[in-house]
Amino acid sequence: MSGITVSVHTADPPECEQWRAQLQSALGDGFRVVTGADPRAHYAVAWAPSAGFFTAQPALRAVFSMAAGVDHLLGIDTLPQMLPIYRLEDAGMGAQMIRYCRHEVEHLLLDRHRYGRQQRDASWHQHPVREPAELTVGLFGYGVLGQRVARALADEGYRVRAFRRRVDQRVHEDITEFAGQAQWPSFLNGLQVLILLAPLTAQTRGIIDGAVFDAMAKNSWLINVGRGALLDEPALLEALGDGRLAGASLDVSAREPLPGDHPFWLHPQIRITPHVAAVTLIGPSARQIAARIAALERGEPVGRSVDRSSGY
Ligand code: NDP
Numbered sequence: 001m002s003g004i005t006v007s008v009h010t011a012d013p014p015e016c017e018q019w020r021a022q023l024q025s026a027l028g029d030g031f032r033v034v035t036g037a038d039p040r041a042h043y044a045v046a047w048a049p050s051a052g053f054f055t056a057q058p059a060l061r062a063v064f065s066m067a068a069g070v071d072h073l074l075g076i077d078t079l080p081q082m083l084p085i086y087r088l089e090d091a092g093m094g095a096q097m098i099r100y101c102r103h104e105v106e107h108l109l110l111d112r113h114r115y116g117r118q119q120r121d122a123s124w125h126q127h128p129v130r131e132p133a134e135l136t137v138g139l140f141g142y143g144v145l146g147q148r149v150a151r152a153l154a155d156e157g158y159r160v161r162a163f164r165r166r167v168d169q170r171v172h173e174d175i176t177e178f179a180g181q182a183q184w185p186s187f188l189n190g191l192q193v194l195i196l197l198a199p200l201t202a203q204t205r206g207i208i209d210g211a212v213f214d215a216m217a218k219n220s221w222l223i224n225v226g227r228g229a230l231l232d233e234p235a236l237l238e239a240l241g242d243g244r245l246a247g248a249s250l251d252v253s254a255r256e257p258l259p260g261d262h263p264f265w266l267h268p269q270i271r272i273t274p275h276v277a278a279v280t281l282i283g284p285s286a287r288q289i290a291a292r293i294a295a296l297e298r299g300e301p302v303g304r305s306v307d308r309s310s311g312y
Contacts, residue, residue, distance in 0.1 A: 026290030093278035141198030201311030
């Protein structure tokens, strides 16, 4: 195994250098890790590179996303059709995602949204305490991250449902699992919290619309930690206005950064964070990618690559 070149690209040069150093240290001798496109590169590691990144590197054997999602890569029209794409699987994001989602679910459970409103009105009024078992939480997206969040919430006593595309083996006995279009209405019916943790694909774009909010319980809560464009934004505003939803926690938005004049910013029922629910940790991510590159070079299996036809 010698003379394998790996190119790394991020828009921020100091961050790119950190990636390079971490990958080089994890790969060791026999691999050469460089920043920026290199015509000799065998593997590329990137986050949203320009179109020229792929045309400049004709010898690539695979590309690795610096994220769990790949929508930013699949949109690049110079990405070679047959080039395998690998994405980060957890790599330290699962624990962050659990903390983020648990915090937002507890915000609802503990009535913090109502107490926040009451504070502004100087109103001292106690609401009955609720237990996690009184809240039904649904995960749309039950993959690497969705499963971790679902299990964590189930372990805390929430009633948890999860929805995925393909029928698969049962993952967890305490989670009510749904799959496929026919089960979508049963999954949504009466949900008090809906967490979006699915990728953005042709099938999922705009899937969270007014009909979804109609099916959920009144005064429910939406948490979007997947991708902004899963959501029909005007439908969300309508549902917040007419009481179908009590509130929404949005970590992602269709346009990022969220434009300064966007109605979400000042909406009293919306909590916004700037796409930080689970950030890429360079160390664990570089080690995961390096292990896969080394395995590919040894001809060993490295798990599932992205299926271009389903978009994730
Ligand atoms: P996975 O690919 O492991 O899981 C995706 C899940 O979505 C799978 O359960 C899949 O179903 C399901 N899914 C895909 N398409 C559909 C569909 N049409 N209908 C129903 N279910 C569908 O991804 P991860 O768990 O690693 O990540 C999920 C997403 O979270 C990423 O794509 C990214 O967009 C987002 N993310 C956001 C972050 C943030 O900071 N806000 C950080 C990290 C990720 P099946 O199991 O049947 O394949």
